[in-house]
Amino acid sequence: MKPEILMMGPMMPHVEAALDDAYTVHRLHEAADRDVLLAEAGPRIRGIATDGHLGASAEVMDRLPALEVIACYGVGTDAIDLGHARTKGVTVANTPGVLNDDVANLAVALVLATSRHLVANDAYVRQGRWTAEGAPPLSRGLRGRKVGILGLGRIGKDIAEKLTVFGCPIAYHGRREQEGVGYEYFADLTEMAAAVDFLVAICPGGPSTDRIVNADVLAALGPEGTFINVARGSVHDETALIAALLNGTLGMAGLDVFADEPRVPEALMKMDKVILQPHQGSGTVETRRAMGDLVVENLRRHFAGEPVATPVT
Numbered sequence: 001m002k003p004e005i006l007m008m009g010p011m012m013p014h015v016e017a018a019l020d021d022a023y024t025v026h027r028l029h030e031a032a033d034r035d036v037l038l039a040e041a042g043p044r045i046r047g048i049a050t051d052g053h054l055g056a057s058a059e060v061m062d063r064l065p066a067l068e069v070i071a072c073y074g075v076g077t078d079a080i081d082l083g084h085a086r087t088k089g090v091t092v093a094n095t096p097g098v099l100n101d102d103v104a105n106l107a108v109a110l111v112l113a114t115s116r117h118l119v120a121n122d123a124y125v126r127q128g129r130w131t132a133e134g135a136p137p138l139s140r141g142l143r144g145r146k147v148g149i150l151g152l153g154r155i156g157k158d159i160a161e162k163l164t165v166f167g168c169p170i171a172y173h174g175r176r177e178q179e180g181v182g183y184e185y186f187a188d189l190t191e192m193a194a195a196v197d198f199l200v201a202i203c204p205g206g207p208s209t210d211r212i213v214n215a216d217v218l219a220a221l222g223p224e225g226t227f228i229n230v231a232r233g234s235v236h237d238e239t240a241l242i243a244a245l246l247n248g249t250l251g252m253a254g255l256d257v258f259a260d261e262p263r264v265p266e267a268l269m270k271m272d273k274v275i276l277q278p279h280q281g282s283g284t285v286e287t288r289r290a291m292g293d294l295v296v297e298n299l300r301r302h303f304a305g306e307p308v309a310t311p312v313t
């Protein structure tokens with residue numbers, strides 16, 4: 001008999017096909033009545049396939065007394081109640097590593113696009129302003145402009161390496177200084193913001209980083225500074241961010257993540273000193289396929305009695 005698993009939302013077709021092949025899959029998003037599905041199939045469900053947005057709440061876990069494993073499509077596990085999973089002895093796996101390159105590339109793209117006014121200048125051409133008004137205001141170069149990375153982990157290190165090639169000195173902030181890392185360390189985030197031209201957030205979401213980029217940090221970054229967030233929308237204080245951009249105490253922003261996705265505040269949509277992306281850090285065909293393969297592999301390993309490839313510890 002195939003093990004039974006719960007799918008929290010739609011997944012890539014190749015992932016759904018592989019999971020259908022190996023398991024009896026209960027699709028929560030397709031259930032006419034979720035309560036009925038959980039009441040009927042809940043006691044037999046041994047695994048959850050989810051993503052970084054849908055996660056897995058304590059409430060859902062409690063409806064699944066035979067739950068053994070949660071496989072998350074994404075590296076961020078802030079939507080999964082990890083403490084509850086631990087208490088229940090449930091293994092949690094995510095998809096770290098395979099998305100580093102593309103998330104880092106998007107961060108670099110946002111650094112380049114903000115500094116060179118890429119989106120505003122595109123509009124400038126399309127609106128006929130180049131012919132009507134002449135050349136637009138000059139943008140800024142990158143060489144020598146310092147980048148502070150909030151969260152120098154797997155992805156953060158890739159961002160640092162890529163931006164070094166552009167001639168950017170790198171600094172970082174985390175809860176501790178890392179051994180063997182040559183970049184300048186700041187124990188205080190506000191102090192780092194005051195010392196850099198770009199602040200790039202790539203730390204996990206969750207309570208410990210909730211609105212860590214607050215009004216003080218943004219003010220320290222300053223009118224010539226740019227804030228880039230490819231981490232989680234919970235990491236910045238969105239009200240403070242909008243205020244700082246509106247009153248000019250912050251220069252620019254490049255945002256791939258928002259406090260209440262997919263809703264983006266109207267105020268941000270109206271500003272041309274902000275570049276907006278619909279949470280696409282890992283959103284390439286290649287990376288999403290690799291993430292999907294890893295979800296399938298983690299579940300396969302678990303049900304074969306092997307340790308998952310990428311456990312969340």
Ligand code: A2R
Nearest residue numbers: 076151152153154155156174175176202203204205208231
């Ligand atoms: O604090 P440290 O030294 O453990 O450094 C980690 C840092 N970090 C924090 N920094 C400041 N305040 C915090 N409360 C805090 N918590 C964690 O974030 C570490 O350098 C970095 C996370 O690195 P990794 O665990 O290797 O994660 P990865 O794969 O780079 O992904 C980062 C995040 C995901 O959690 C998603 O939210 C997003 O990228 O896609």
